[in-house]
Amino acid sequence: MRTYLIAYIVCDFNSVSGTTSSGVKVSVYTSAGKWSKKHYALEASLKLLDFYEHYFGINYPLHKLDLVAIPDFESGAMENWGLITYQKTSLLFDPKTSSVSDRLWVTKVIVHELAHQGACISNILKDLLSKEKFQEGIIHYLKKFSYGNAKNDDLWSSLSNSCLGNFTSGGFYYSGSKMTSCTLAFLGEDVEVKEMMTTWTLQRRIPLIVIGQKGRSLRLQ
Ligand SMILES: [Zn+2]
Numbered sequence: 674m675r676t677y678l679i680a681y682i683v684c685d686f687n688s689v690s691g692t693t694s695s696g697v698k699v700s701v702y703t704s705a706g707k708w709s710k711k712h713y714a715l716e717a718s719l720k721l722l723d724f725y726e727h728y729f730g731i732n733y734p735l736h737k738l739d740l741v742a743i744p745d746f747e748s749g750a751m752e753n754w755g756l757i758t759y760q761k762t763s764l765l766f767d768p769k770t771s772s773v774s775d776r777l778w779v780t781k782v783i784v785h786e787l788a789h790q791g792a793c794i795s796n797i798l799k800d801l802l803s804k805e806k807f808q809e810g811i812i813h814y815l816k817k818f819s820y821g822n823a824k825n826d827d828l829w830s831s832l833s834n835s836c837l838g839n840f841t842s843g844g845f846y847y848s849g850s851k852m853t854s855c856t857l858a859f860l861g862e863d864v865e866v867k868e869m870m871t872t873w874t875l876q877r878r879i880p881l882i883v884i885g886q887k888g889r890s891l892r893l894q
Pocket of ligand 1: 752785789
């Protein structure tokens with residue numbers, strides 16, 4: 674655990690609690706008078722923690738997870754280990770007065786903060802590699818480097834390794850014969866996962882795609 678994730682709170686808030694299918698006690702805390710607004714957050718957190726444990730094949734490591742709505746909290750939320758703090762509007766949902774977009778916002782913030790308790794993921798690679806291979810690579814990466822240090826390259830290697838061997842996905846054919854641990858044959862060209870992803874993670878701004886026209890055909894670069 675990173676040291677900046679340690680937090681403790683002394684307060685007279687009240688809470689509602691529930692238990693996930695793996696036995697983790699999840700509680701949502703607010704100041705007095707907000708009783709009915711806590712239930713959506715609890716219901717969503719219980720479902721999401723179950724989902725993450727199942728998806729990553731890794732159990733949440735603590736016996737409890739607290740979500741606390743703080744009055745006048747500056748940022749949207751903060752992912753302290755086992756004690757996530759939220760701005761009130763990012764956690765509380767009143768079924769009588771809140772809107773659908775409020776509900777969506779609360780859900781998004783909870784999804785984001787609970788992912789910090791497990792991992793961050795990249796949708797770009799998921800689409801490219803296929804759902805199954807991406808999940809396999811992420812699980813490999815999280816298990817191999819849990820409670821240790823990792824570099825960007827370690828993630829790219831885990832994801833590339835999950836794709837070794839021939840398979841067809843999303844209409845693209847990946848050839849096993851050309852692969853090294855970090856290379857995929859993609860639409861007839863060798864693609865380095867690391868090379869492709871660093872254009873998103875290390876390069877400033879977003880990657881530039883140039884489309885040229887020659888007669889009736891287009892060339893993407
Ligand atoms: Zn975050």
